[in-house]
Amino acid sequence: MDATNDKPQLVSKEEEEEEEAYYHRTQDAQLLEVIGDFGPSKKSIYSLSLALSYLVYNARGRLNPKFHHLDIARDLLENDPELKITLEEAWMKKEFKDVRNQMVKSAWNREYTGGMHRLLLDNINAMTQHRDYAGFAAIVQSSGTGKSRMVHEQAKLVFTLPFNLRNEGYDELFVTPYPEPDNNVRQFLIGFQDDSNARNNIIVFLGKIYELAAKRLGSLLNGGRMKRQEIAECWHDYLQVEGVRSTFYQDAIDATKESLGSNGMGGGTQVTMNMFTELLKTITEHTTDEAPDDNHVKVILYFDDAHRLIPSSDRWQPEINVLEALQSCLVSTYTRQLFVLFLSTVSQLGEFAPILRLPSSARTRGPGVLQAPITELPFDCSPNLPIYPYLYKLDDLSKDRFMAQFGRPLTEQSKEIIILLDVRLLLNYQQHRDITIRHEDNLVANHMRMIYCIPNTRDYLRSSYSSEPILAEAAAKNLEKYSEEFEVILDALQEAHQSGLLDKGAMVGLVARLLLTFAYDRAIRDIYPKPSGRPHYSRGVRLIDFLKALFCETWIDAIMRCTPDNVSSKVTLEDMFKDSYVRFTHFGKVTDETGTTTEHDRQDVDIMIPVLMWNKELCEYVMTAICIQVKQRIRTGDLNAYSIDQRDINLFPEDCISKETPREKSCEPVRPYISLILELALEPPPRIHSNLTRKTVSRTGQSAQSTEEGDPRSPPTKKFKPDHLDAPSKISTDKGREARYYHDLHPRYNIFAYGCSSTVYKKVNESIRYALIRLLHTPSFLAEHPREDSRSLDAVRNMKPFWSAGRASYHWLQNRVEGFVIAGSMEDTDALAADDVADHGEET
Structure with missing residues (x-):
């Protein structure tokens, strides 16, 4: 049998070579416009580093983007004399092809780090x-x-x-x-x-x-x-x-x-x-x-x-x-x-996984034979790691040379909004859906998302964006163009939400991270007025400035003047944190394998933002945190029930809170913390309140009143409308109030924020508010039913996917009582009310 290749070639070798030559000519011309011709003054390491930096930048991601940073480019040249000579010769000849190729080889031949x-x-x-x-x-x-x-x-x-x-x-x-x-x-x-x-x-x-x-x-x-x-x-x-x-x-x-x-x-x-x-x-x-x-x-x-x-x-x-x-x-x-x-890089699991599809003549395989794909790859493998406490200050952390040590030293250049948001906000996707698998496959293959696990079944993967400072900084800068068009960001999230890509149960946390991140970005941009250059989001901002960028001006004075609620102290938040900084460009997941929960079986902290108390050398003893709980309930919660106690989450080490060492005899200063409760609550319309009342009364055995305006048991179903939900917007703090207890060494500053409107958060106008409410709204599955008329929906209810007051659930019962519930609890009522919000609305 002839083994020759009869397949016609789509592109000839000559055409490939011409394409290559054209690319290099174009790149060389653009580069020389910036750096000029070579001369004696250009032999300095600074000039060569600058030329190499521009060369990498013009390559638009085709070379390792970390070398675009001037100090890293200088390191490369100082440690690779051959590349330095190649760059000088290329500059003199005005042809940089050899430099581009040499850079790839230079990076590869460095000593391998790790095992x-x-x-x-x-x-x-x-x-x-x-x-x-x-x-x-x-x-x-x-x-x-x-x-x-x-x-x-x-x-x-x-x-x-x-x-x-x-x-x-x-x-x-x-x-x-x-x-x-x-x-x-x-x-x-x-x-x-x-x-x-x-x-x-x-x-x-x-x-x-x-x-x-x-x-x-x-x-x-x-x-x-x-x-x-x-x-x-x-x-x-x-x-x-x-x-x-x-x-x-x-x-x-x-x-x-x-x-x-x-x-x-x-x-x-x-x-x-x-x-x-x-x-x-x-x-x-x-x-x-x-x-x-x-x-x-x-x-x-x-x-x-x-x-x-x-x-x-x-x-x-x-x-x-x-x-x-x-x-x-x-x-x-x-x-x-x-x-x-x-x-x-491709995870086409149905096609690519080894031997998933054997020819029809292959013997039948038993289960569990194929090996699960391997996803463990080097990460955080800089030869300069580990780093040590007491050596770095906040400014050191924002330098490219420092950030490039973590994760992969590459930056993502994608301009697709949802991908940039994923890098920064840690999006949660619906699991085991085709749209999610395709989306994650694309992110892994083309946009640097990390795979953590592909199970033996190969029908889905577990992936996310790991904590990579350079990647997050690049995403922040690419999102900067939408700083005055926040609605564009929300539209991208809403599209992903409606398509079934995003996990509907995780939207409240996503909205909270969104508000926090873009408040931080605004505070950063305030430091960098436009004439002074482009913001550097890894630099960090004063905690006070961050809070001012997050909350509406109406509440800033109350927040600044609030005092601790767990110790006897009159020191205000503004005075206590006047020298403190926050710095976060992205979010990462934290897990405790012991599965610690409180006696109320609730999660104590949903989000934690590190706070540098004083601008000193970094170590544990100069750090504290903003501990954040995120809630979404129909009614506002009790302040005492949802306050965060640092002892429950071990925020500070044991030797820091020991009563055996009186604070006045130790050299350790007081380390306070902030407990921030974000109630992104949706207040149901008055009609729902009346339904709740009727159902509660029915449970106590009292007769429910009927109405002549129509049968309340099966009201017409309508699409969700954001103007039917009102957010009770306010902020509550402890200001000058007597402390409830005095046995904690760490002052706690409590802030409770209710709602997601402009009366609470800065830069949230009505259109943004409605967009946030749409993201927070979690419709029942009936809202996704393709036939929305009341008869079709009653037919679905008649199949008993849930029990609710009305003839759809109780058509089989002869003795009907208006609005009564046969069995259940008040928790059921809340669930039914949520279903009412999704299914009922005004006539249009």
């Missing part, structure tokens, strides 16, 4: 491998997390055959990737036009790879013996020699074509398995240490950017599912000594 490659190998060896199809796994994670580098380093631990299937050179970015992709292998694999031809070629190709690897390894070792890891590292270094890897794979491709051309069969499955056995024999013969047990893999294959083998509209990808054909061939030659990894 994730060892963890990966340990996990592989621990996986179930006593059944077929178990020696395969996908590594699926977003860009910039070090997938390629991790398996590259793992290849120094175990004998590895690496295949880099990235697009040929440029992928429309025209910056040569490093390490260079195996173009000949990718072109060979994507060139087949039918499954049968693909399988025949691939099975022979694998055999030739094993055969050639055995021969070249034997020649490389030349009879010498060493430990298995040393053999792996020797082979790894051999493939790094320029031209060796490309020639090795080309020889295997040529041998495949020759074999298939001579007899039309090429040897098939058994020959390939024999060649793999020969490779194992060669490794064993040159090994001095004892062989690990049978569950330890001896050879690893990995395919980087494996999604390139799945059909798509991309000009570089195949017309058939070559990945499936490749996996089928690997299954047919499977042995426990072999493990195969597929790397990708």
Whole structure:
């Protein structure tokens, strides 16, 4: 059978080269307009750093964006003399292509930090491998997390055959990737036009790879013996020699074509398995240490950017599912000594997960055979970590050099509002819905969202944006354009809410985070008047300024003058926190694995904002917090019931609150905290109150009054209208009131905010208020029913999805009493009232 590639090429090599040349010419011209021609005055490290910074910026994310920051660019040049020389020569020639390519290589060749490659190998060896199809796994994670580098380093631990299937050179970015992709292998694999031809070629190709690897390894070792890891590292270094890897794979491709051309069969499955056995024999013969047990893999294959083998509209990808054909061939030659990894940013779980779809001839598989995708990748792995207390001040934390140490040192350039909000507000998505899976897949593949877990079933994933200061700063700056158009932000959230993307049960927390974040942003922009430059959101602001940006001016004086309610003190909030700062650009989830709750089984703190009490070197002893509870109820809550006590949440360490050390004899100053209760309450219309009263009376056995205005048991159903809900807007504080108890060492400043209108929050006009109410409104499932007429909805109620007062639930009962409820509690009444709010309204 002919192995030649008949598939017509969509783009010729000459066209690719011209596209690349055009890209570099355009980029060079734009760069030179900014930095000018090279001269003696431009040889300073500052000028070179500035040029490199602009070069990265103009690349628009095609190079590692962290080097756009001047101090980080300077670090790179100081630590990489070769790149510095390359930059000077490029500047003199006015051609910067070599610099762009050299930067990628420079970043790759830095010393690897961390032990994730060892963890990966340990996990592989621990996986179930006593059944077929178990020696395969996908590594699926977003860009910039070090997938390629991790398996590259793992290849120094175990004998590895690496295949880099990235697009040929440029992928429309025209910056040569490093390490260079195996173009000949990718072109060979994507060139087949039918499954049968693909399988025949691939099975022979694998055999030739094993055969050639055995021969070249034997020649490389030349009879010498060493430990298995040393053999792996020797082979790894051999493939790094320029031209060796490309020639090795080309020889295997040529041998495949020759074999298939001579007899039309090429040897098939058994020959390939024999060649793999020969490779194992060669490794064993040159090994001095004892062989690990049978569950330890001896050879690893990995395919980087494996999604390139799945059909798509991309000009570089195949017309058939070559990945499936490749996996089928690997299954047919499977042995426990072999493990195969597929790397990708794409989580097309139904199609991409290894061996999810075997050919119809494959044997039936039992449950739990396939390996769950691997998502554990390096994070927070700067060589400068860990950091130590007492070394940094607030200004140090806002510097790019400091922030780049955490998470991935990349910044996201997306302008899509919902993605930017996700980075900053920690959006909660509805689980197990198709729209959510597609959305999260897109975020992981294209917008740097992190995958934490893909279960064995592969039908959903757990993902989020981790705490990455650089990423959050970039998102804040991209959202800045909407600072005077808050409605645009709310429209984006409302669209996601109505589409079923956002978790409806988590909207109250989202609205609270939204109000807090954009108040913080306003306070930051007040520090940076427009003529002075662009705001830096990681800088932090005075706590007093943050509160003034959050709450309406009407209440600011009362808030500033409030005093502690748990100790005998007349020190006002304004005086106590006059030197304090807050700094938050995004939110992260906090968990307590002990599952601590209070005696009322309620969560004590929903949001916690760190507060730097004094601008000193950072350590625990200069920190406190704003502890926030977020509520959404029909009636306002009791102040005492929802006050936050720092002792319940262990806000301060034990040695800080010990009564055995009198405060006046210690050097530790008083550390207060703020308890902030946000009641984002929706007040129901008067009609609901009357319904509540009637139902309560009925429970006590008294007769409910009937009305001649119509049957209240089955009122007409209408769409939700925000003007039917009024937020009782006010703020309550403790000001000059006698403290209720005196046994706490930490003064608590209590603030209660009710409602979400302009009388409470700053910059909330009527249109914004209505938008917030729409986000807070959680309709019953009847509001989503496609047929909204009263007869259809009564038919649904008649099926008893819930019990409510009215004929729909009690049509079967002869003795009807107006508005009565057979069984239930007052909690049921609240639920019914919420259903009434969703279903009832004024006639239009």
